Amino acid sequence: MSGIYIHIPFCKQACHYCDFHFSTSLKKKEELIGALILEIELRKKEFENITVETIYFGGGTPSLLSAKELKQIIDAVYKNYKVSNNPEITLEANPDDLIQANEKGALRAPETSGDRQSNSVFKSYKAIGINRLSIGIQSFFEKDLKLMNRAHNANEAKACLEAATKYFDNISVDLIYGIPGTSTKEWEENIAIALGFGVNHISSYALTVEPKTALAAFIAKGIIDAVDDDLAEQQFHILIDTLVAHNFVHYELSNFGKEGYFSRNNSAYWQGKPYIGIGPSAHSFDGKQRGWNVRNNSKYIKAIETNELPLEIEKLTKTDQYNEYVMTGLRTVWGVSIEKVRTEFGATFENYILEHSQKYIKEQLLYIEDGTLLVTKKGKFLSDGIASDLFKINIA
Ligand SMILES: C[S@@+](CC[C@H](N)C(=O)[O-])C[C@H]1O[C@@H](n2cnc3c(N)ncnc32)[C@H](O)[C@@H]1O
Ligand code: SF4
Known part of the structure; x- marks a missing residue:
């Protein structure tokens, strides 16, 4: 897809x-x-x-x-x-x-x-x-x-x-x-x-x-x-x-x-599938890096007409990829699979998310069902804030 x-x-x-x-x-x-x-x-x-x-x-x-x-x-x-x-x-x-x-x-x-x-x-x-x-x-x-x-x-x-x-x-x-x-x-x-x-x-x-x-x-x-x-x-x-x-x-x-x-x-x-974004300001994702085109119509046209892509690219670290998965996962019915966190990011990330979600599980804002972390009805309006609390910080 x-x-x-x-x-x-x-x-x-x-x-x-x-x-x-x-x-x-x-x-x-x-x-x-x-x-x-x-x-x-x-x-x-x-x-x-x-x-x-x-x-x-x-x-x-x-x-x-x-x-x-x-x-x-x-x-x-x-x-x-x-x-x-x-x-x-x-x-x-x-x-x-x-x-x-x-x-x-x-x-x-x-x-x-x-x-x-x-x-x-x-x-x-x-x-x-x-x-x-x-x-x-x-x-x-x-x-x-x-x-x-x-x-x-x-x-x-x-x-x-x-x-x-x-x-x-x-x-x-x-x-x-x-x-x-x-x-x-x-x-x-x-x-x-x-x-x-x-x-x-x-x-x-x-x-x-x-x-x-x-x-x-x-x-x-x-x-x-x-x-x-x-x-x-x-x-x-x-x-x-x-x-x-x-x-x-x-x-x-x-x-x-x-x-x-x-x-x-x-x-x-x-679900983290790749996409190409065409046009000024459009974003792209290939699974490992994100790109975004210049946010200006004239600059965009000028670059493309000289066969240049006005695209800035950011390579995502493992931590960035984990953070994005948690953010989008908690916003959707597909949730955050703990097994996926373990297999794709490792045991440290798995322990981190299990430990940090405890507080929200106690407050009935999150719950785990069949190995998937999901937001309760009460937690839905707060899901972006909860997700950012489960983020890991990039250590250079
Ligand atoms: C950027 S628009 C593009 C589509 C189309 N031009 C339109 O107005 O529906 C996509 C959606 O984003 C919503 N949107 C943009 N800025 C918003 C904001 N500050 N708060 C809430 N919705 C916003 C728009 O209302 C629209 O439904
Ligand atoms: S300014 Fe344009 S893109 Fe933004 S909401 Fe209005 S019509 Fe849509």
Whole structure:
């Protein structure tokens, strides 16, 4: 199992909370697509004996690209790599893009006026092999969308899901909880509306106040209330209880899927499988080292055009690999296998994790079942903090 992640570094407007890499100027879009295709070609040796099972367009906003542009990139992957027969191909998409592209398509096809969707963007995306959509809804409430500076409104969020579910059954919806001013009742309504569309996957994140974002500045100036951690934790538990009651598996801290609808791309990533990240700011992993591309569109294009990879590489020590395994393991239903710790890292690491997890087992935040260390329901909201307490420190 291995994947290719492709970063599309453009957004229509900056959401107040976001510190991912993107530009709101689309001037370099064509050049950048050319560079992505070149990087795909330049890095084919890394996957010489590996079959690509998932392709993931993330962002930024991949739905700013037309089906024709995305096809050029997918074709480059097929041309340079061995791709499995049934790859998962995911597109992260924003509701306003899907709705506007869909309406344009319908207007362009008056001859099919009986079927407004007949020339739909969804059909075009499907035709080029995209079989999974991850739609950034965040909230169905106008005031939340405004506070976060999302480019879509509540009606577009609903209209988009209404149309998307006609074409795709593998749809994930992103929702954010812990937004200042969102009551528990409104949060319950957000979940209920998403479930009402019959989606099979939900990714949900606590609103994180990243330094240097507009959100951080507004909170510092008192224009927006600070995030209430207790309310966020309460909303997280509502999310878990509601989705589990609707037959979703809470398979990763922020991810819930019905059986058969877990993200294959992200599951492989959480299980430590190799992946290549294409595009500015994209990360890569080959099992032993991590790499990350330069976080700047112009520098990225310039380097790739001279056949250079703008990639910084960090070789992971045994301790780094153990720490990563503990961090991702505790976030997922697969947990941390004590046997794997022993066989891959040695008895010192095994003794270390058994000893340091005792305190959390006593507090009922962790438990061991069939030789696997897992987080209890009570420990879930704290799992990143618990994991970092079980980390070992690199000794030079
Ligand atoms: C970076 S976006 C890319 C996809 C797409 N542009 C979108 O907005 O949905 C992926 C997800 O990360 C979430 N995200 C980014 N920054 C966040 C933050 N500070 N707190 C919570 N969620 C965040 C977004 O809301 C989105 O659901
Ligand atoms: S959340 Fe998505 S749309 Fe908003 S700025 Fe970040 S990447 Fe762009």
